[in-house]
């Protein structure tokens with residue numbers, strides 16, 4: 001317990017200013033409006049309104065079970081894959097409601113990519129095929145250049161360029177996670193949702209993922225769920241604090257960690273609970 | 275408790291451990307004895323019948339003269355089991371995919387699962403009887419006994435084995451893989467065909483082999499569906515010979531030569547199934563590497 005608190009109370013370095021990030025391709029904004037989500041009878045996300053600014057990283061923090069994963073899974077409509085789960089409210093990608101009538105869920109997921117907590121490359125596929133999978137699964141032709149650029153984007157190209165035909169599960173955990181990031185990038189999404197992408201990784205791999213998040217901001221809008229305060233401080237421009245399915249507070253990362261408006265936020269970021 | 279050193283393993287623990295190891299080894303040995311004996315007798319009794327002619331000539335059916343070989347039985351088994359597998363495997367795997375990916379916990383899925391469990395327990399002769407009553411007596415297809423009717427009985431026998439084993443393997447495919455594919459925007463059927471089935475393939479193949487081996491060795495479903503003839507036949511609407519039927523007929527004869535043929539045929543059947551298993555392993559290993 002004590003080391004956890006110590007970890008949280010260490011002074012956090014604010015993320016580099018957004019001005020330093022060159023915007024290579026303008027990504028799209030995501031706006032969540034009055035989102036409610038249920039698992040059966042359990043009301044897991046309550047009336048949540050939150051914007052993810054384009055080409056910025058937004059961190060979602062909060063204690064376990066506060067609904068962070070549920071929120072990001074609602075953004076790309078993965079929530080509805082769970083039997084008995086439902087959601088109401090609006091999720092706007094720029095101006096389009098992804099829950100709108102006649103919106104193709106396949107198109108939504110192509111535009112909003114996702115990286116999971118545990119690396120999950122397809123075990124029967126080679127490194128190349130893993131990256132190409134997203135394109136193939138959505139019926140598009142795949143060129144070597146697309147795969148290469150996705151792997152470069154995920155900072156993995158140099159490590160795997162000589163063994164593209166080898167199985168994806170033959171990589172280390174950190175490499176597998178970057179492979180999954182490459183797989184998500186290959187379909188050229190506007191938004192990347194990352195649900196605790198480094199929590200199963202060692203410190204060096206974690207650092208690589210964090211550097212990657214900084215780089216990827218030039219291409220995509222990022223939502224990153226994390227339990228690690230320093231990580232949020234290092235990568236996020238904006239941080240949102242959730243508690244019991246509600247949004248307590250959202251603001252510039254520096255403000256959330258140094259001078260939050262809500263006392264509960266302060267208690268959480270200083271390690272008093274959670 | 276203050277000392278850092280761990281207490282040595284007590285003599286009692288050691289003895290218990292030894293005893294446990296010994297009894298497990300003993301039980302393994304006991305289980306292997308009948309298997310080894312079967313193989314030993316198969317080879318010992320059957321090897322005398324094996325020659326090139328044994329595989330290349332049909333049985334003559336003559337009691338005193340040259341009994342001939344078992345060519346028609348080998349071909350018949352391959353043809354009938356092949357047809358049965360061609361029907362039962364896609365249907366069985368399809369049902370399993372439906373159960374795991376679509377039906378899940380629905381009422382219909384529970385009913386189907388229950389039905390399959392019952393089917394697994396049905397004695398094979400009942401499938402034979404069922405086909406006899408519905409297809410043979412009725413003269414379906416303008417024939418009475420016919421190979422395709424034998425295949426039907428074998429397919430019914432294989433179906434629950436294929437379905438059950440495929441379902442178990444499909445359930446083992448981690449949900450994380452399905453999630454990854456859905457999150458990439460893949461439609462459901464593509465997730466099934468490109469991600470779930472390839473991941474489960476080695477296990478599905480094992481189940482299929484089990485079913486094929488089981489069907490290839492069955493006599494009861496063929497007794498009054500495909501019957502048996504001596505000559506090689508390729509027409510599915512005619513009677514066809516098969517290895518189990520040939521063994522069944524020959525082993526009861528009061529002629530040592532005919533009994534030896536039965537042993538030879540049994541040895542051949544076991545060897546065929548063994549080769550099939552090895553072949554499947556090889557193919558799996560190949561596809562893994564590429």
Ligand SMILES: Nc1ncnc2c1ncn2[C@@H]1O[C@H](COP(=O)(O)OP(=O)(O)OP(=O)(O)O)[C@@H](O)[C@H]1O
Pocket residue numbers: 039042044062063064065066067068069070071082
């Ligand atoms: N598949 C599910 N079925 C039922 N309830 C669920 C399911 N997934 C999550 N929940 C519930 O919804 C609530 C929010 O869960 P969620 O996974 O979004 O939390 P989280 O903030 O991501 O937590 P963690 O930090 O532990 O990942 C929890 O109370 C949880 O028990």
Ligand SMILES: [Mg+2]
Pocket residue numbers: 068069070195225
């Ligand atoms: Mg979570």
